[in-house]
Amino acid sequence: MRKVIIGTISLVAVGMLLVALFGVYKYTVTDGGDVVPGNDACTLEAMLCPDGSAVGRTGSRCEFAPCPSLSEGRNSSEFIAPLDRASERVTKKPFGILIKKATSPVQQERFSGYHTGTDFETFPDESDIDVSVYAVCTGVLEVKESASGYGGLVVQRCTSDGKPVSILYGHLALGSVTAFVGDILEQGSVIGTLGKAQSVDTDGERKHLHLGIFKGAGTASILGYVASHNELDRWIDPCLFVCK
Numbered sequence: 001m002r003k004v005i006i007g008t009i010s011l012v013a014v015g016m017l018l019v020a021l022f023g024v025y026k027y028t029v030t031d032g033g034d035v036v037p038g039n040d041a042c043t044l045e046a047m048l049c050p051d052g053s054a055v056g057r058t059g060s061r062c063e064f065a066p067c068p069s070l071s072e073g074r075n076s077s078e079f080i081a082p083l084d085r086a087s088e089r090v091t092k093k094p095f096g097i098l099i100k101k102a103t104s105p106v107q108q109e110r111f112s113g114y115h116t117g118t119d120f121e122t123f124p125d126e127s128d129i130d131v132s133v134y135a136v137c138t139g140v141l142e143v144k145e146s147a148s149g150y151g152g153l154v155v156q157r158c159t160s161d162g163k164p165v166s167i168l169y170g171h172l173a174l175g176s177v178t179a180f181v182g183d184i185l186e187q188g189s190v191i192g193t194l195g196k197a198q199s200v201d202t203d204g205e206r207k208h209l210h211l212g213i214f215k216g217a218g219t220a221s222i223l224g225y226v227a228s229h230n231e232l233d234r235w236i237d238p239c240l241f242v243c244k
């Protein structure tokens with residue numbers, strides 16, 4: 001009789017344990033299946049950006065996604081030519097050429113090193129007329145100044161493949177550049193005209209455009225020449241885009 005009672009109690013205990021375990025299991029699965037991911041919990045508000053687009057809340061903290069930056073330019077992964085008939089003009093100093101004073105295609109040469117940009121020459125009939133320089137991308141005008149080696153210099157910030165790039169336009173007639181620092185220069189708009197040969201605007205050089213595309217921002221972007229070939233990795237060959 002005693003054995004029967006113990007057996008019954010044991011059976012009930014095991015049964016209760018199973019029910020309890022099943023309950024916990026069931027609760028866990030149901031609870032786990034109902035877990036709400038963080039993003040769905042964000043309210044469906046939208047914030048209007050300066051460029052007219054809208055962004056929603058996102059992430060575990062439900063903060064607004066960043067607005068597309070106007071200053072970083074937009075839709076400018078493709079560059080356009082800065083001058084008419086651009087490909088015909090690259091006759092002296094292409095991107096990456098090693099310039100030495102004695103052997104340079106330009107005499108008298110003042111510079112030496114690897115050329116970080118592409119030089120676009122002027123045609124003989126352009127010596128006394130204004131030659132317009134176009135913005136190769138859309139982006140903000142960052143620098144407009146007279147710089148040693150360049151004369152009139154304009155630096156524009158754009159993006160290429162989503163990354164910031166600095167576009168250098170060297171040897172411009174500064175007086176012809178009507179935009180101000182901070183203005184957005186639209187792709188294809190006229191930035192200004194080339195400086196006259198052997199003038200302050202070309203820092204004594206021939207009439208031509210030096211176009212450089214530096215990966216990123218910073219003062220290194222205005223270097224026209226670098227001492228080692230490895231340093232060219234910081235620039236993009238403009239002709240890949242604009243010498244078609």
Ligand SMILES: [Zn+2]
Binds near residue numbers: 117118119209210224
């Ligand atoms: Zn140059």
